[in-house]
Amino acid sequence: MDTIGFEAHDHKGCMRAALAAVEAHCTRHKLQFTPVRRRVLEILLSEHRAMGAYEILDTLRDEGLGSQPPVAYRALDFLVSNGFVHKIERLNAFIACTHPGQDHTPAFLICRQCDAVAEAHAEPSKGMLGRAAADTGFTIEQAVVEAMGLCPQCRESVHPCA
Amino acid sequence: MDTIGFEAHDHKGCMRAALAAVEAHCTRHKLQFTPVRRRVLEILLSEHRAMGAYEILDTLRDEGLGSQPPVAYRALDFLVSNGFVHKIERLNAFIACTHPGQDHTPAFLICRQCDAVAEAHAEPSKGMLGRAAADTGFTIEQAVVEAMGLCPQCRESVHPCA
DNA sequence: GCGTTGAGTGTTATGATATTACATATGGAG
DNA sequence: CTCCATATGTAATATCATAACACTCAACGC
Numbered sequence: 544m545d546t547i548g549f550e551a552h553d554h555k556g557c558m559r560a561a562l563a564a565v566e567a568h569c570t571r572h573k574l575q576f577t578p579v580r581r582r583v584l585e586i587l588l589s590e591h592r593a594m595g596a597y598e599i600l601d602t603l604r605d606e607g608l609g610s611q612p613p614v615a616y617r618a619l620d621f622l623v624s625n626g627f628v629h630k631i632e633r634l635n636a637f638i639a640c641t642h643p644g645q646d647h648t649p650a651f652l653i654c655r656q657c658d659a660v661a662e663a664h665a666e667p668s669k670g671m672l673g674r675a676a677a678d679t680g681f682t683i684e685q686a687v688v689e690a691m692g693l694c695p696q697c698r699e700s701v702h703p704c705a
Numbered sequence: 706m707d708t709i710g711f712e713a714h715d716h717k718g719c720m721r722a723a724l725a726a727v728e729a730h731c732t733r734h735k736l737q738f739t740p741v742r743r744r745v746l747e748i749l750l751s752e753h754r755a756m757g758a759y760e761i762l763d764t765l766r767d768e769g770l771g772s773q774p775p776v777a778y779r780a781l782d783f784l785v786s787n788g789f790v791h792k793i794e795r796l797n798a799f800i801a802c803t804h805p806g807q808d809h810t811p812a813f814l815i816c817r818q819c820d821a822v823a824e825a826h827a828e829p830s831k832g833m834l835g836r837a838a839a840d841t842g843f844t845i846e847q848a849v850v851e852a853m854g855l856c857p858q859c860r861e862s863v864h865p866c867a
Numbered sequence: 868g869c870g871t872t873g874a875g876t877g878t879t880a881t882g883a884t885a886t887t888a889c890a891t892a893t894g895g896a897g
Numbered sequence: 898c899t900c901c902a903t904a905t906g907t908a909a910t911a912t913c914a915t916a917a918c919a920c921t922c923a924a925c926g927c
Contacts, residue, residue, distance in 0.1 A: 663837035675825035680857035
């Protein structure tokens with residue numbers, strides 16, 4: 544299982560690996576991995592949680608890397624369209640991808656208590672959704688799958704008997 | 706298949722049926738189906754498409770049923786929390802449920818060209834998402850499933866050879 | 868070299884979506 | 898009738914996102 548988000552893990556390692564993967568991908572595809580874009584990705588990787596665009600912007604501003612919303616949104620657009628970062632529609636927030644460079648359809652488990660987000664894989668063309676699409680002649684290009692609920696930690700604290 | 710949205714259908718009939726079902730549900734559960742709430746649902750049913758809150762509010766205002774955002778948002782909150790209307794996160798918009806009263810997890814097929822939306826069923830606890838949740842101890846309470854793509858009509862117009 | 872071009876960035880302003888807070892009304896329970 | 902819960906009216910504001918335009922700079926053709 545490659546779900547990441549609710550367990551402890553080698554954080555520095557996963558950050559370094561993700562940055563390296565993104566760098567390689569950009570070099571290979573002749574994409575400009577500029578300082579602002581890199582910094583936004585670093586912020587998201589190091590926080591390892593879903594962050595709003597303005598929250599990211601605050602950090603950029605503190606570092607003198609741009610102070611207006613378009614700076615953050617442009618960097619996020621780049622990162623999202625290349626699959627390095629995902630947008631969580633439900634939270635209007637962004638989170639670094641846990642396996643950048645690979646082509647995939649992310650699915651998210653979002654804790655309503657602590658806002659922790661875990662990334663899993665979805666297979667939208669399979670299952671009932673794919674069948675419904677096929678039946679009606681709809682062509683799926685991209686899918687958003689977000690489950691709200693309680694993460695293991697928060698479930699414990701709600702049922703303290705455990 | 707109970708997907709609705711890309712085919713012609715008895716529009717007046719589906720509107721009457723939905724209103725009746727909602728009325729029955731409200732009576733049974735002692736919920737207040739007030740004029741504003743009813744009108745918002747009627748607007749969504751009659752347009753039969755995803756609408757923004759402010760777009761709905763414009764109509765309410767024209768009819769003297771309230772002019773400030775909270776009026777629309779409160780009615781929408783009521784309708785959404787009782788499953789009569791769904792929110793399309795991807796569009797920040799709302800759409801009337803095609804089978805109100807029944808307990809269900811909706812999934813949507815959204816055309817990126819014409820913004821038509823079809824509602825299907827999802828089964829979030831099954832498939833990879835359910836497995837990922839079970840593996841990590843996450844409890845799914847509610848899920849958002851939204852597929853973007855091209856509806857049959859728009860696919861035709863993109864490939865005019867058909 | 869030098870102009871042209873295109874991508875990225877800086878900045879201002881504004882648009883679009885959503886909520887807080889508080890005042891007012893209304894209808895049923897005791 | 899009074900109290901209370903629920904719903905509504907309204908003003909103000911918070912939050913999220915984009916349009917439009919000026920500027921920089923590196924790559925390229927000539």
